[in-house]
Amino acid sequence: MSCTIHWLGVGLSSTSGIRYLARHGHKMTIWNRSLEKAKDTIRALGIKADVRALTDPALSDTLEAGDILVSMLPAPLHPHYAGLCLDKGAHFVSSSYIAPEMRALDGAAREQGLSFVNEVGLDPGLDHLLAHLLVEEAKADIEDHADNRFSFRSYCGGFPKVANDFRYKFSWSPLGVLKALTSPAQWIEGGNACQSRGPWEALKQVPIGAGGETFEAYPNRDSLPFLGQYLFPKSWQIEEFVRGTLRLDGWAKAWQPLFDEVGQLKGDEGLTRMEAIAIELQKKYSYDEGEPDRVVLSVTLEVTREGKTIWHREYALDAAGNDKGQAMARLVSLPVALAVEGVKAGDLPTGVSAAPHDRHTIEGWLSALESMGERFEKTDHLA
Secondary structure (H helix, E strand, O other): OOOHHHEEEEOOOOOOOOHHHHHOOOOEEEEEOOOHHHHHHHHOOOOOOOOEEEOOHHHHHHOOOOEEEEEOHHHHHHHHHHHHHHHHOOEEEEOOOHHHHHHHHHHHHHHHOOOEOOOOOEEEEEHHHHHHHHHHHHHOOOOOOOOEEEEEEEEEEEEOOOEEEOOEOOOHHHHHHHHHHOOOOEEEOOOEEEEEOOHHHOOOOEOOOOOOOOEEEEEOOOOOOOHHOOOOOOOOOOOEEEEEEEEOOOHHHHHHHHHHOOOOOHHHHHHHHHHHHHHHHHHHHHHHOOOOOOEEEEEEEEEEEEEEEEEEEEEEEEEEEEEOOHHHHHEEEHHHHHHHHHHOOOOOOEEEEEEOOHHHHHHHHHOOOOOOOEEEEEEEOOO
């Protein structure tokens, strides 16, 4: 497929993906609200690309049938640009969760043979790939038995490589982080659906990886729809199913004053106060120039029968910022770039979809990431 890739947004989470696609010879146009910031970013990356100021009229005039639009802008803007893609006959890629407004475009995209691929970043994205691998392996290995109980745990988080007193630094909008703290969550624990109004209601300590380093974790969003997305057989008895956020040990204690205040904020007045808090946090806890971050991702599936573990595997990733960029930037935008290549090659489905679930594509993406220095550790906890 001969096309132009239109990449919208040059924030931190975009740089590695832009560099990858440019260096692999893809024709690209980079769009950003601030033209000077975009030019500075492209110059720093050491690549050549067509850089333009992002306005709807300019983009509409340039976007052509068969092109691929990548939106790395705030998630609420994705449906708007996906709608433009429908009008122009172009494909769409983002790293964000599929919102109802995006899902509503599925039929129209299918009719036009267009791929609208979402959830192909880090989380959501790489976590989906690893979950699909575990489910497929479990289906192949485990004999059906009425007493089997399945526990699935997927945790991901980003934080400073060298911990600070706050146990966190911001690689994206502090306001977004604060809003996420007040979002309700739902998961399965002890075989029952559980709900929380904030992390302070469901925080627990979890060991991650073969070394068993302890982190703090809490459920994120509504985990239950992912039972279907991960193709869990309906016959499986679910003991635990949670997708959650990972934080450094000691995070909850450091953030307790924030919990106390943010948990009480309501309405427009509360949002105004939250915005003010976000500005303060941005000033105090942003990454310094060249300061390395750290990203940890762990996806596990454990099967017990009559109280005894009979199968327990984990995929984990522990990455840090390096001369190729911050870990968060690499692990969000490189999978996006691989999805763009998948769309261009015609390997991904039409309609609105999330990260791929077939082993061939997953292994291809993981192999490509490993060739770029990202390492995935697989542990059989019963070996």
